[in-house]
Amino acid sequence: MPLNQSLKGREYxxxxxxxxxxxxxxxxxxxxxxxxxxxxxxxxxAEGFPDQLAFPTFPTVLGILASAQIVVDPELGxxxxxxxxxxxxxEWRRPIVVGDRLFATPRIADxxxxxxxxxxxxxxEVRDADGEVVCVARSTLLSRGTxxxx
Amino acid sequence: MDRPHIEALEVxxxxxxxxxxxxxxxxxxxxxxxxDQNPLHQDDExxxxxxxxxxxxHGMFSMAHVAKSVKDWAGNPSALRSLxxxxxxxxxxxxxxxxxxxxxxxxxxxxxxTLDVWAEVERDGQRVxxxxxxxxxxxxx
Numbered sequence: 001m002p003l004n005q006s007l008k009g010r011e012y013x014x015x016x017x018x019x020x021x022x023x024x025x026x027x028x029x030x031x032x033x034x035x036x037x038x039x040x041x042x043x044x045x046a047e048g049f050p051d052q053l054a055f056p057t058f059p060t061v062l063g064i065l066a067s068a069q070i071v072v073d074p075e076l077g078x079x080x081x082x083x084x085x086x087x088x089x090x091e092w093r094r095p096i097v098v099g100d101r102l103f104a105t106p107r108i109a110d111x112x113x114x115x116x117x118x119x120x121x122x123x124x125e126v127r128d129a130d131g132e133v134v135c136v137a138r139s140t141l142l143s144r145g146t147x148x149x150x
Numbered sequence: 151m152d153r154p155h156i157e158a159l160e161v162x163x164x165x166x167x168x169x170x171x172x173x174x175x176x177x178x179x180x181x182x183x184x185x186d187q188n189p190l191h192q193d194d195e196x197x198x199x200x201x202x203x204x205x206x207x208h209g210m211f212s213m214a215h216v217a218k219s220v221k222d223w224a225g226n227p228s229a230l231r232s233l234x235x236x237x238x239x240x241x242x243x244x245x246x247x248x249x250x251x252x253x254x255x256x257x258x259x260x261x262x263x264t265l266d267v268w269a270e271v272e273r274d275g276q277r278v279x280x281x282x283x284x285x286x287x288x289x290x291x
Contacts, residue, residue: 023183030179031214032170037227053227056217060210064185085209089234095227138234 011107019100024054054096059135066106086142101129113147153225156290168219169248180211209237219249224288235284245271261291
């Protein structure tokens with residue numbers, strides 16, 4: 001069944017994430033990061049950063065929470081077993097550091113069909129506690145074979 | 151770390167090639183750190199039930215390798231401005247993922263360098279693009 005096009009523009013519940021050292025370190029280690037600035041505070045502070053740096057794609061933690069919230073929206077009509085991650089984009093305004101409190105309100109930026117597949121585009125501006133945008137994230141989920149069927 | 155200088159770059163120049171062997175333990179660690187616990191990335195039996203020979207890496211695990219390759223080339227944690235990728239093929243355990251980058255555009259006034267980036271594996275003697283049509287912008291000013 002095709003996705004509900006009328007949900008374009010719908011905003012979902014605000015997500016919050018405390019950027020904690022344990023998670024940042026585990027994320028860095030999992031992606032093979034060996035730069036000490038991403039593994040401990042001291043090396044980052046030595047170069048003027050307020051604390052240990054989070055790996056650039058760390059905001060994916062919020063992206064996973066966002067898509068978990070959106071794909072189960074009963075009005076959207078998405079069959080999660082057909083979904084694959086098609087595209088991903090980040091724009092970074094500054095490095096994210098341990099101690100940041102991040103806020104994001106994900107929204108459905110677009111829904112479109114191409115061939116047999118449909119594409120759901122989720123966008124979120126990730127802001128810090130001061131309301132400054134630190135990162136803009138855009139995830140495109142591909143729903144296999146759902147275009148045009150009824 | 152030596153940092154690249156925009157004056158020394160040319161459009162079309164290949165600027166990095168970074169290989170990484172994708173290990174099951176790292177993919178498991180990534181699932182736990184990122185929160186993406188889809189069984190497709192952890193449970194071989196589940197992966198086989200949906201037509202794969204075994205578990206596959208998260209697309210974002212591959213994107214992280216591309217991001218790290220670009221970032222390491224730029225040499226400065228604040229230099230990475232954007233990265234956009236398309237996931238085109240899955241990656242299996244113990245495959246060697248190679249990220250590559252090539253200069254697409256240079257803006258000496260701002261210091262922005264746009265790179266075409268991609269990631270590939272060799273599978274059954276064929277080169278398979280797992281991430282393609284990817285673009286990164288780094289600022290070298």
